[in-house]
Amino acid sequence: MKTAICAMLGIDFPLIAFTHCADVVVAVTNAGGLGVLGASGRSPAQLDDDLAWIDARVAGRPYGVDIVCPASDTSTTDAADPARMADSVPDGHRHFVNQFLKQHDLPFRHEQKDMNNPMRVDHAMGQQLLDVAFRHPIALVANALGVPPRTMIDTAHSSGVLVAGLVGTARHAVEHVAAGVDFVVAQGTEAGGHTGEISTLVLVPEVIEALRHTRHVPVIAAGGIVTGRQMAAAMALGAEGVWTGSVWLTTAEAETPAATVSRMLEASSTDAVRSRSRTGKPCRQLRSTWTDAWDADASPPPLPMPFQSLLSEPVLRRVDQLAESDSNALACATYFVGQGVGLLRSRRHVRDVINEMLEDFVDAIDGLTATLTD
Amino acid sequence: MKTAICAMLGIDFPLIAFTHCADVVVAVTNAGGLGVLGASGRSPAQLDDDLAWIDARVAGRPYGVDIVCPASDTSTTDAADPARMADSVPDGHRHFVNQFLKQHDLPFRHEQKDMNNPMRVDHAMGQQLLDVAFRHPIALVANALGVPPRTMIDTAHSSGVLVAGLVGTARHAVEHVAAGVDFVVAQGTEAGGHTGEISTLVLVPEVIEALRHTRHVPVIAAGGIVTGRQMAAAMALGAEGVWTGSVWLTTAEAETPAATVSRMLEASSTDAVRSRSRTGKPCRQLRSTWTDAWDADASPPPLPMPFQSLLSEPVLRRVDQLAESDSNALACATYFVGQGVGLLRSRRHVRDVINEMLEDFVDAIDGLTATLTD
Numbered sequence: 001m002k003t004a005i006c007a008m009l010g011i012d013f014p015l016i017a018f019t020h021c022a023d024v025v026v027a028v029t030n031a032g033g034l035g036v037l038g039a040s041g042r043s044p045a046q047l048d049d050d051l052a053w054i055d056a057r058v059a060g061r062p063y064g065v066d067i068v069c070p071a072s073d074t075s076t077t078d079a080a081d082p083a084r085m086a087d088s089v090p091d092g093h094r095h096f097v098n099q100f101l102k103q104h105d106l107p108f109r110h111e112q113k114d115m116n117n118p119m120r121v122d123h124a125m126g127q128q129l130l131d132v133a134f135r136h137p138i139a140l141v142a143n144a145l146g147v148p149p150r151t152m153i154d155t156a157h158s159s160g161v162l163v164a165g166l167v168g169t170a171r172h173a174v175e176h177v178a179a180g181v182d183f184v185v186a187q188g189t190e191a192g193g194h195t196g197e198i199s200t201l202v203l204v205p206e207v208i209e210a211l212r213h214t215r216h217v218p219v220i221a222a223g224g225i226v227t228g229r230q231m232a233a234a235m236a237l238g239a240e241g242v243w244t245g246s247v248w249l250t251t252a253e254a255e256t257p258a259a260t261v262s263r264m265l266e267a268s269s270t271d272a273v274r275s276r277s278r279t280g281k282p283c284r285q286l287r288s289t290w291t292d293a294w295d296a297d298a299s300p301p302p303l304p305m306p307f308q309s310l311l312s313e314p315v316l317r318r319v320d321q322l323a324e325s326d327s328n329a330l331a332c333a334t335y336f337v338g339q340g341v342g343l344l345r346s347r348r349h350v351r352d353v354i355n356e357m358l359e360d361f362v363d364a365i366d367g368l369t370a371t372l373t374d
Numbered sequence: 375m376k377t378a379i380c381a382m383l384g385i386d387f388p389l390i391a392f393t394h395c396a397d398v399v400v401a402v403t404n405a406g407g408l409g410v411l412g413a414s415g416r417s418p419a420q421l422d423d424d425l426a427w428i429d430a431r432v433a434g435r436p437y438g439v440d441i442v443c444p445a446s447d448t449s450t451t452d453a454a455d456p457a458r459m460a461d462s463v464p465d466g467h468r469h470f471v472n473q474f475l476k477q478h479d480l481p482f483r484h485e486q487k488d489m490n491n492p493m494r495v496d497h498a499m500g501q502q503l504l505d506v507a508f509r510h511p512i513a514l515v516a517n518a519l520g521v522p523p524r525t526m527i528d529t530a531h532s533s534g535v536l537v538a539g540l541v542g543t544a545r546h547a548v549e550h551v552a553a554g555v556d557f558v559v560a561q562g563t564e565a566g567g568h569t570g571e572i573s574t575l576v577l578v579p580e581v582i583e584a585l586r587h588t589r590h591v592p593v594i595a596a597g598g599i600v601t602g603r604q605m606a607a608a609m610a611l612g613a614e615g616v617w618t619g620s621v622w623l624t625t626a627e628a629e630t631p632a633a634t635v636s637r638m639l640e641a642s643s644t645d646a647v648r649s650r651s652r653t654g655k656p657c658r659q660l661r662s663t664w665t666d667a668w669d670a671d672a673s674p675p676p677l678p679m680p681f682q683s684l685l686s687e688p689v690l691r692r693v694d695q696l697a698e699s700d701s702n703a704l705a706c707a708t709y710f711v712g713q714g715v716g717l718l719r720s721r722r723h724v725r726d727v728i729n730e731m732l733e734d735f736v737d738a739i740d741g742l743t744a745t746l747t748d
Contacts, residue, residue, distance in 0.1 A: 001745050169644060170716070189563070190573040198643045199564040199573040201607060202598040202713040206643055209717065224576040233575060233607035235745065236738040269572045269580055270543060301671070339576040342544070343583065364610040365746065368739045371375050371388075371609065 001361070003240040005183060005218045008162060009034055009139055010062045013358065014241025015231070016185075016220065017350075018066060018142075022050045023253040027350035029054075029063045036064040036142060044128045051136040064140030064164075065133040069126025069149055086115040089310055093300050097311050100293050105328050106319065114314035123149070134159055142166060142185070144194070153180045166222070166243075168196025168203070170210035177214045184211070185243045188223030192246050192284050192338035195274060200224055204237040226340035228360025236368075246272075246338040252349045259323050260286070260335050261347060269342030276301075278316065278334065280308030286341070288334040290316065375732070377614040379557060379592045382536060383408055383513055384436045387732065388615025389605070390559075390594065391724075392440060392516075396424045397627040401724035403428075403437045410438035410516060418502045425510040438514030438538075439507040443500025443523055460489040463684055467674050471685050474667050479702050480693065488688035497523070508533055516540060516559070518568070527554045540596070540617075542570025542577070544584035551588045558585065559617045562597030566620050566658050566712035569648060574598055578611040600714035602734025610742075620646075620712040626723045633697045634660070634709050635721060643716030650675075652690065652708065654682035660715070662708040664690065 001013040012032030019025060025035030037054070039047050047065075054063060097110045126149075133141060134155055141156050142164040143149075156163045157180075165176030166185045173184050186207040188200025198206070200223040208219050221234035222243035231242045249256045250264050263286060273287045277294035280303050285291065290312070294302055302308045315332070322329035348356075375387040386406030393399060399409030411428070413421050421439075428437060471484045500523075507515060508529055515530050516538040517523075530537045531554075539550030540559045547558045560581040562574025572580070574597040582593050595608035596617035605616045623630045624638050637660060647661045651668035654677050659665065664686070668676055676682045689706070696703035722730075 003745055170642060188573060188575070190576050197648075198713055198716075199562060199575065199598055201562070201574050201604055202564050202643050202716060205601060205603060206716045224573055227579060229579060229611050230575055232610040232742060236606040236610050236742055237603050238738075238741070268544060269576050274571075297675070339572055342572075342576060342580045362746065364612075365739070365742045367612070368606060368610055369743065371377055372736065372739065 001358070003218075003235075005220065005240040008182070008218070014220070014235075015354065015357065016064075016241065016243045017248055018243060018245040019248045019254070021248070021253060021255045022054050023255070024248045024251060024350055025054055025063050026057045027251075027253050028248075028354070029058045029061045031351055031354045033354060034062055034064060034140065036066050036140065038066045038144070039129050039133065040066075040068040040144070042129070044132045047129055047132045048135070051133065051138075055136055060137070062139030064142060065129075065136075065138050066142040066144050067126050067129045067133065067152075068145045069130060069143050069152060070123050070145055085307060085310060086112065088307055089115065089303065090300075093303060093311055096293075096300055097315060100290075101315070104289055104332060106315075106332065107322075107326075108318055110311065110314055115310040127151070130155070134161070140164055147172075147175050147179045148181060150179075164220070167207065169198060170203070170206045173207040173219075174210055174214060177211060177217055181217065183218040183220060183240075185220045185222050186239070187243070188221075189274070190224030190269075190272075190284075190339040191222055192272065192341075193336040194279070194281055194283050195223070195338075196282075200234065201237070204234060204239050208238045224338055224340045226343050228357035228362075229364040230340075231357060232361050232364035232368075246340045247344065247353060248350065249335070249337060249341075250344050250347055251353060252347055256335065257320060257323060257333075259330050260333060263330075264335070264337060264341050265344055265346065267337075267341045267344075269339040272337050272339045272341050276308065278308065278312045280305035283336065284338055285334045285336050289328075289332045290319075290334055375735070377592070377609075379594065379614040382556070382592070388594070388609075389728065389731065390438075390615065390617045391622055392617060392619040393622045393628070395622070395627060395629045396428050397629070398622045398625060398724055399428055399437050400431045401625075401627050402622075402728070403432045403435045405725055405728045407728060408436055408438060408514065410440050410514065412440045412518075413503050413507065414440075414442040414518070416503070418506045421503055421506045422509070425507065425512075429510055434511070436513030438516060439503075439510075439512050440516040440518050441500050441503045441507065441526075442519045443504060443517050443526060444497050444519055459681060459684060460486065462681055463489060463677065464674070467677060467685055470667075470674055471689060474664075475689070478663055478706060480689075480706065481696075481700075482692055484685065484688055489684040501525070504529070508535070514538055521546075521549050521553045522555060524553075538594070541581065543572060544577070544580045547581040547593075548584055548588060551585060551591055555591065557592040557594055557614075559594045559596050560613070561617070562595075563648065564598030564643075564646075564658075564713035565596055566646065566715075567710040568653070568655055568657050569597070569712075570656075574608065575611070578608060578613050582612045598712055598714045600717050602731035602736075603738040604714075605731060606735050606738035606742075620714045621718065621727060622724065623709070623711060623715075624718050624721055625727060626721055630709065631694060631697060631707075633704050634707060637704075638709070638711060638715050639718055639720065641711075641715045641718075643713040646711050646713045646715050650682065652682065652686045654679035657710065658712055659708045659710045663702075663706045664693075664708055 015033035017028040028035035162182040165181035218240040221239035226247035275291040319329040389407035391402040402409035536556040539555035541547045592614040595613035600621035649665040693703040
């Protein structure tokens, strides 16, 4: 199976896999697709180790890195000063969290000191991770948050690395192309993680149409895609390939906690809710007592990014540790996942997922062709 | 182009068009698809006239009717007693509406007496409309609100009429099939009007999977579909055809107000918002100052169905009348439409829309086939 993006990236079929697990990157890349490692949450040293581990296993085959790197420095000031950030969290919000923990019989409280170690999502950290990534033979770099900064694009291009831009609206796609990205990932609302409101089925053709009047770049579809039939659907819309995420979370190679994998395999699409309860921005994740509490009419409005994380991360990291042995913690635990979770029913190896996707892709085309000849 | 649904309905290609305009029904049916008239908002006598008008123009070709007929009588009591309904509307909500009208320089107020004529969406009215419909040679009846009542299904089947069930989740699909529908319309969140949260791309395969263990019925895809490429995408997922709505609103044959058509042709997908501001249930429609006001943090929560309509309908009907000459009224006017509105760019005849859809459908399949052979 070949499209323009295959030649650009040096892959056998246009399937890109976003994952936080180095094992999944290796398995997808070695199967002929493109694994993309989500670097956020790693320190520069950890990223360096993980990329070296990947390099040793893919024999020069292409893979990519996804880094959250805001274009501007505006978020840096506050993020660099945890004390000032913590001061911005209203007491009522912390009280709400502690009431929640009590009501759900969770055996800990949210303390003031928990707010001193925010996850750093800022330009400086993004730049450090980028510097590490460019020391490895990556084929692609993607920015998960807004238009990639100028330095990311320039450094990538001078190193022969392609840059992908993830967009949720046609307007954003035009901005990304103007900034110099090599291809656009049009990500529909059904995707896991930070996501817009436009569905993949509408967004992909709307982005393609909007880019008719710009420099030509391929458009890749993302959001909800976990099967080969959906891959065929996305490419029927004119996408040159697909960007996937959720489907890898339940594979044997993934590091997703076992209890979470079980919940995902039982989930329907309605269990993947778009909620501001974790990061402050709408972010699709597994529904849990935490997301329900913040969606309730009686809840305070979630704080804007990055302040909501000062409330959510200490709680959600702790419940992840407790979830294997505490059913209340398991019910509170959440995980970024898209609506496609409703189509995942068994734990499989990456290789088997890919083989099935490619078979289903061909079946879908055969079925369409048959409607014309019957 | 043939699928199972074509043989069932006696149509040439699996394209079903939902519309409130009899002219569009006639044009789609005569072109070889299936026009379905949305009957809600019509009196039984008006419906009788419209169906007679259609009968005289389609020469026996198949068409359908969509009727909002709740299965139970629960809503009838209140709906039959406007005074009791009006008593349930909080003064604060009416005050909010009148503040809104003042702020937006709209030249009227919402009066107590405006609440005495609610649109009747109840079982008794649905039954009267059904009785009228069954006196005409309809091929299909659909229920837009929940599982079709037993009498609808029984009467339809004894008259050789097929019954379609519109569903927004896999669970609802199983319930509709158990109740006896002949096919299921899986309608994604991108659709106009009352809509769920699951996207078409995920919902269609999830419904097909859920129905593997029930009596076999075809699944039709709905939500966001306005082009032939999207039709191919839906059928790549395994749908036997498509159910469309928004694409007909801007056709030359439609009775959509001219000012609204202009706004739709300029709109992007982000202008089709899912809002409870009109009916009390989440309903996708053209974003307007009305939907914005009820989405604002300071707004009271919209009332549950059917009470919100007592606030919204008197205002929205009035602004529709004023919209041609009053820009504030035009900015307030809204209309049920899906995210596909972002792909509509010109006013076309129904026949041209269909021809283009069929050409694009074939192009999409050619493109997919090429990925396998290149």
